[in-house]
Amino acid sequence: MFALIVPQKYYPEELLTPSHLRNPLEKISHRGAHQTLPENSIPAFLRAIELGADAIELDVHATSDGVVIVHHDPVVSAPGEKKARIADLSASEISRFPLAHGTGIPTLKAVLDAVGDRARVYVEIKATEIEPLVMRCIRESGASCAVHAFDHRVVKIVKKIFPAIRTGVLEVARHIDPVASLVAAGAEDLWQEVSFIDEDLVARAHSINARVIAWTADDPDQWETLRQLGVDGICTNRIAELATWSLQLS
Template identity: 45%
Template sequence: MPAFLAAIAAGAEGIELDVHAAADGTLFVHHDFAIAGAVSGGAGGAALPISTLDASRVSRIELAPGVTIPRLDDVLEEIGSRVALFIELKAAAIEAEVVRCLRRHPDSVDRHAVHSFDHRVVRAMAGLVPPLRTGVLQASYPVDSCAVMRAAGATDLWQRLEFIDQPLVSSVRACGGRVIAWTSNTPAEWDEFARIGVNAICTDRVDEYVSHARGRMPPQAAEMPQGIEQPVTDNG
């Protein structure tokens, strides 16, 4: 949670995070499938998959002094009212629980989005909650990205930065989609993605990105809360 708050303070307009389910189905926000220190309860212990631990066990593990692993409910409550959340589903068969979690928090379906490398999960989410924005993650360059998105019912294409060029961006935007570049951390990349019309940048360097984006905008635009692209921090 501290990383999310720091990103918002730096100017992020969105937070990208990863979701797993504990053994009892409780959804937790953590990048990795397993938690180091899960056996001993502290750093240095053996790593165990989140899916093998019950919620009370996961909640007691500290990633740093005083910093525990938040539930998705906690993040939606504290962070979701401030910025858009881009939720990557990394566990299998958790779609229905994610939907229930989103619906417990007002406006979440309209405000937030989900995405996954497993395009079957994306298609399932699109079917369960049609208004929800959904995205497919790619680390390749398909012949037809729009066809990939249509097959999954996706509205966003999360594209690895090495596989982004003008033709891809133009084709996705022409079919009504958004291109989100991940994970881009250099000014040269940001400038190129702005030039070719990428919709949003997922970055680890929010403060640098915001400063850079404001520096290339006209003075009147620099006062606006949104820049040429939306900075989305990668804090999964």
């Protein structure tokens, strides 16, 4: 669909080092500070960073003319209009679908430019065949990014395009071996649904220098349990509370 040539090495060595070997628990804001601001919006991401997020997590799709936009669902809608597939709309057409507070649906480029070097950005690719577009955007921005997806085929494609980038696989169950899935996809981060994380899973991931990121954990009791289990990051909808809780540990 698209051709892209990228250098073999782009990300700093720091990004390729498991966080449990270098930093405390990583605090990841799920779609930004969306309790008071529109989720997946630039204001929400910037507010999350102000509140203490080490990183933000967002979702991407691509328009019909190849612009990567930040949005969770594959469709958009506006009052009085039918839902429309993002993949069927141009970037200019997407601009007709505002978020709350007068905020528009942002492009990935705009988000990365706004965040700069203040936080890592975890990009969840929600659609297939847009991997080259996403990688081009990340490379041109120079931002500290990692990519993850539920579809492990997407992760494999990303690695072929951009071997140096950190990737992750999303898992919601244990009917298959999550660590084996991680290895098969060539990824470094295991994004595991919080209720399926245990000591054995964390130990196995760490034994191969992989990280475990818990999602989505919004309760202090969960945070403490996850910390005791040794997870490397927590993705939360309550970034202000997580940041405050984390400060109390130091």
